[in-house]
Amino acid sequence: MSAHVSVSGLRVTVAAAEGGRAAIVDDVGFAIARGEVLALIGESGSGKTTIALAMMGYARQGCRIDGGQIRIGETDVLALSAAGLAGLRGGRVAYIPQSAAAAFNPAQRLMTQVTESARIHGLLDRAAAERKAIELFRALALPEPETLGERFPHQVSGGQLQRITAAMALISDPDLVILDEPTTALDVTTQIEVLRAFKSVVRERNTTAIYVSHDLAVVAQMADRIVVLRHGKMQEEAPTAQLLAAPAHPYTRALLAAFNPPVRAPDAPPEAAPLLEVRGLVAGYGPAGRDGMPALPVLHDVGFTIPRGSVLGVIGESGCGKSTLARVIAGLLPAARGNVKLDGAELPARVADRTRDQLRRVQIVFQSADTALNPARSVRDILARPLAFYHGLKGDAARKRVDALLDMVRLPASLAERPPGALSGGQKQRVNFARALAAEPELILCDEVTSALDAVVGAAVLDLLGELKRELGLSYLFISHDLSTVRSICDQVMILYFGRRLEYARSGAMLVRPMHPYSDLLIASVPEMRTGWLEGAAPAHEATVVRNAAGCTFAPRCAAAVPGLCDSTPPPLRQLSKGAEILCHLDEATLRHTQPDDRKTP
Amino acid sequence: MRRLSPVAVVALLVILAWAVAAILAPLIAPFPPGRIVTRDTLADISARFPLGSDYLGRDMLSRVLHGARYTMGIALVSTTLACLMGVTLGLTAAARGGWFDMTASRILDAMISVPSLLAALVVVSSLGSSIPVLIGAAAVIYTPGAYRLSRAVAVNIAAMDFVTVARARGEGTLYIIAAEILPNMILPVLTDFGLRFVFVVLLLTGMSFLGLGIQPPAADWGTLVRENIEGLSYGAPAVIMPALAIATLTISVNALIDRIPGAGQGDSR
Ligand SMILES: Nc1ncnc2c1ncn2[C@@H]1O[C@H](COP(=O)(O)OP(=O)(O)OP(=O)(O)O)[C@@H](O)[C@H]1O
Ligand code: SF4
Ligand SMILES: [Mg+2]
Numbered sequence: 001m002s003a004h005v006s007v008s009g010l011r012v013t014v015a016a017a018e019g020g021r022a023a024i025v026d027d028v029g030f031a032i033a034r035g036e037v038l039a040l041i042g043e044s045g046s047g048k049t050t051i052a053l054a055m056m057g058y059a060r061q062g063c064r065i066d067g068g069q070i071r072i073g074e075t076d077v078l079a080l081s082a083a084g085l086a087g088l089r090g091g092r093v094a095y096i097p098q099s100a101a102a103a104f105n106p107a108q109r110l111m112t113q114v115t116e117s118a119r120i121h122g123l124l125d126r127a128a129a130e131r132k133a134i135e136l137f138r139a140l141a142l143p144e145p146e147t148l149g150e151r152f153p154h155q156v157s158g159g160q161l162q163r164i165t166a167a168m169a170l171i172s173d174p175d176l177v178i179l180d181e182p183t184t185a186l187d188v189t190t191q192i193e194v195l196r197a198f199k200s201v202v203r204e205r206n207t208t209a210i211y212v213s214h215d216l217a218v219v220a221q222m223a224d225r226i227v228v229l230r231h232g233k234m235q236e237e238a239p240t241a242q243l244l245a246a247p248a249h250p251y252t253r254a255l256l257a258a259f260n261p262p263v264r265a266p267d268a269p270p271e272a273a274p275l276l277e278v279r280g281l282v283a284g285y286g287p288a289g290r291d292g293m294p295a296l297p298v299l300h301d302v303g304f305t306i307p308r309g310s311v312l313g314v315i316g317e318s319g320c321g322k323s324t325l326a327r328v329i330a331g332l333l334p335a336a337r338g339n340v341k342l343d344g345a346e347l348p349a350r351v352a353d354r355t356r357d358q359l360r361r362v363q364i365v366f367q368s369a370d371t372a373l374n375p376a377r378s379v380r381d382i383l384a385r386p387l388a389f390y391h392g393l394k395g396d397a398a399r400k401r402v403d404a405l406l407d408m409v410r411l412p413a414s415l416a417e418r419p420p421g422a423l424s425g426g427q428k429q430r431v432n433f434a435r436a437l438a439a440e441p442e443l444i445l446c447d448e449v450t451s452a453l454d455a456v457v458g459a460a461v462l463d464l465l466g467e468l469k470r471e472l473g474l475s476y477l478f479i480s481h482d483l484s485t486v487r488s489i490c491d492q493v494m495i496l497y498f499g500r501r502l503e504y505a506r507s508g509a510m511l512v513r514p515m516h517p518y519s520d521l522l523i524a525s526v527p528e529m530r531t532g533w534l535e536g537a538a539p540a541h542e543a544t545v546v547r548n549a550a551g552c553t554f555a556p557r558c559a560a561a562v563p564g565l566c567d568s569t570p571p572p573l574r575q576l577s578k579g580a581e582i583l584c585h586l587d588e589a590t591l592r593h594t595q596p597d598d599r600k601t602p
Numbered sequence: 603m604r605r606l607s608p609v610a611v612v613a614l615l616v617i618l619a620w621a622v623a624a625i626l627a628p629l630i631a632p633f634p635p636g637r638i639v640t641r642d643t644l645a646d647i648s649a650r651f652p653l654g655s656d657y658l659g660r661d662m663l664s665r666v667l668h669g670a671r672y673t674m675g676i677a678l679v680s681t682t683l684a685c686l687m688g689v690t691l692g693l694t695a696a697a698r699g700g701w702f703d704m705t706a707s708r709i710l711d712a713m714i715s716v717p718s719l720l721a722a723l724v725v726v727s728s729l730g731s732s733i734p735v736l737i738g739a740a741a742v743i744y745t746p747g748a749y750r751l752s753r754a755v756a757v758n759i760a761a762m763d764f765v766t767v768a769r770a771r772g773e774g775t776l777y778i779i780a781a782e783i784l785p786n787m788i789l790p791v792l793t794d795f796g797l798r799f800v801f802v803v804l805l806l807t808g809m810s811f812l813g814l815g816i817q818p819p820a821a822d823w824g825t826l827v828r829e830n831i832e833g834l835s836y837g838a839p840a841v842i843m844p845a846l847a848i849a850t851l852t853i854s855v856n857a858l859i860d861r862i863p864g865a866g867q868g869d870s871r
Binding site: 330368435439 | 762763764766767769770771772773781782785786
């Protein structure tokens with residue numbers, strides 16, 4: 001079989017700081033047969049997107065394609081004129097970006113935008129293009145395919161919009177489709193539907209595709225072959241099953257290892273004295289009504305206990321209120337109801353009413369290392385401030401302490417004089433932790449602290465968290481949307497859904513069925529690192545937001561919902577024998593019946 | 603720091619030249635600005651009078667140099683005042699939010715809807731024209747614009763996680779403003795300062811041209827244009843030179859701030 005797409009000796013360079021040019025993609029070559037899906041996998045900065053863009057003859061600002069050959073069918077892409085390239089893009093090569101929202105014009109109807117490229121390139125007339133779009137909507141399992149095109153982008157969900165970009169890309173029957181991290185921004189339960197839809201259209205239409213991702217498990221579902229990239233160079237290329245079963249290159253093995261962090265036994269006995277106790281928390285945004293309830297309630301009756309020296313994981317989809325919870329505990333957002341106790345003493349609701357010592361004991365670390373460090377100040381200044389603020393350290397003592405803090409987070413002291421802009425993502429996140437540690441806290445609220453990091457870097461930060469916890473006896477509230485991350489570090493887990501605590505369990509019991517139906521859905525939606533998982537996974541319901549529903553919030557998506565009960569009556573709190581509390585109408589026996597244990601758990 | 607473009611370098615040199623001229627005017631001006639030195643009024647350029655003479659026969663070069671003191675001095679002081687007030691209010695509004703932000707934004711937005719020349723005319727005609735009144739009027743008129751820009755920039759910075767971290771640490775509003783927010787908005791504020799300086803120069807010279815600004819015998823560049831306006835019909839340098847001075851200064855400031863690497867755009871008022 002002759003290659004449909006072939007790349008050889010591809011080299012992309014940027015102007016280097018010392019003059020001359022540095023290669024960001026070096027000597028990359030691969031071939032893709034018609035109907036084959038090739039994955040490019042690697043961490044950020046490994047050159048994945050650069051290669052993907054080069055396939056369209058495009059180089060980002062400041063970059064230049066310096067050598068090599070790219071053939072798509074009979075076309076030599078790098079030899080094309082500007083007009084030739086314009087014809088190529090959107091016609092014969094289609095690109096599906098990470099953020100669907102950015103690809104759409106908010107003011108135009110979806111149908112106009114989906115059919116635009118086919119009409120511009122004169123491939124189809126309007127009626128034919130619209131017929132084809134509806135056909136694609138149906139193939140992508142989008143709701144109401146006939147009328148969906150009448151809607152505007154904001155009238156569909158993020159997952160649906162991502163599928164619509166696929167329709168946009170496939171309308172012109174391109175020779176090559178490039179998918180650049182198309183599900184990275186989505187929640188697991190949404191991702192699974194999008195992956196399923198992508199996979200079925202790609203197979204059905206015998207589409208040739210390049211799938212760019214940092215997530216090996218996702219790629220395992222989509223790709224026939226995988227190319228592993230690092231620092232712009234190819235490390236390994238192999239058929240998917242072979243690469244997963246027998247990775248040849250050490251870097252591939254590191255990637256695989258980072259995906260499945262070892263689950264450790266809880267260190268702290270849950271009987272340790274409670275450090276943080278939260279009861280009946282109700283909080284939200286907007287002006288408070290007469291009953292003291294905020295106009296936009298986010299958290300409803302959330303309670304938990306964090307024993308000293310232990311870690312509580314908080315899991316939930318985007319918008320379920322995880323960050324809101326951290327803000328309430330940090331005193332940034334006063335709760336409408338409920339209370340927070342630290343070491344048995346009630347914490348005032350607002351930062352302004354807390355004592356300096358209370359403030360010192362609870363620190364917060366954010367997801368985006370980029371925006372969490374003041375770009376105008378050096379690392380040393382950033383770390384010195386909490387030392388002066390909480391401990392009155394100045395001068396030489398402060399210098400020594402900053403160096404010690406950097407050492408504690410495994411950073412060289414030479415970094416201290418740099419501005420945050422001169423640090424990598426992982427280094428910034430370590431400085432973030434060092435700043436929290438400077439206070440000598442007892443509890444650190446970690447809000448998605450590894451989500452913005454690559455798998456290998458994120459795994460190293462998690463290791464650091466574990467070590468610091470053991471060395472310093474810290475406790476964490478660890479917020480994440482990623483189950484495997486939470487499982488690798490937490491002692492207890494709380495699962496939030498639209499601000500309600502649906503399940504609260506020991507980490508070890510989290511995967512034990514029966515569990516709450518939502519936990520079941522979440523766990524079943526996490527892609528496994530094996531081919532063919534997607535085909536076997538149970539279909540999930542579309543996420544629908546029913547705020548202030550009378551019954552169970554999860555009812556619209558629940559496969560086990562009891563009509564007439566779940567949608568009208570709030571579910572009671574139930575104890576499960578595995579040692580968990582759930583909010584559900586179904587008792588343990590019934591749940592067991594709906595969740596046979598023979599299904600594989602990750 | 604990236605290098606300035608050639609245009610920016612030229613603009614900077616022009617601005618510096620005017621600044622030096624304004625400072626050194628008494629030393630470098632060939633004649634006292636008020637003395638009548640020739641009978642030849644509205645005369646053309648000559649070796650003795652490089653910029654010609656005015657309608658009374660005074661040396662134009664000396665008058666333009668001294669005019670720079672009024673125009674640039676008053677503009678500098680009023681712009682500084684306007685930016686100080688605007689940035690202080692804007693930062694406080696962004697850092698405190700709540701009722702302060704709401705009240706300040708309402709009032710200043712209402713002020714911004716009054717045309718600046720109209721506002722200046724009303725102030726000057728009710729209080730009489732003097733340098734302090736001109737400075738005060740220009741400062742007050744341009745405060746809302748400076749407020750709006752600095753508030754918008756500061757609100758964006760205040761929403762960043764490093765500010766949230768500082769709040770959670772227990773830091774006071776003053777520290778958050780001075781240490782966390784302000785250092786990150788210097789560039790946009792400087793750009794805005796330049797823009798506002800241009801507006802004030804134009805307002806001031808405009809007022810003087812209408813006879814409501816600097817009163818004779820003192821003269822800024824606007825007054826110089828007004829005094830010698832009868833020379834316009836035969837292209838006397840006495841009317842062209844001050845106009846050129848205004849143009850070179852304002853265009854240079856504009857060109858420079860447009861080319862500061864990484865600077866944002868101020869609002870267009
Ligand atoms: N300042 C605010 N004003 C109004 N609504 C807000 C505000 N901040 C958050 N919300 C809303 O509150 C809800 C919960 O937000 P929150 O940030 O706690 O979610 P999250 O679980 O942290 O999500 P993610 O995983 O995306 O970070 C969302 O619906 C969000 O839109
Ligand atoms: S209460 Fe009903 S809808 Fe809610 S999770 Fe339980 S079974 Fe599902
Ligand atoms: Mg969040």
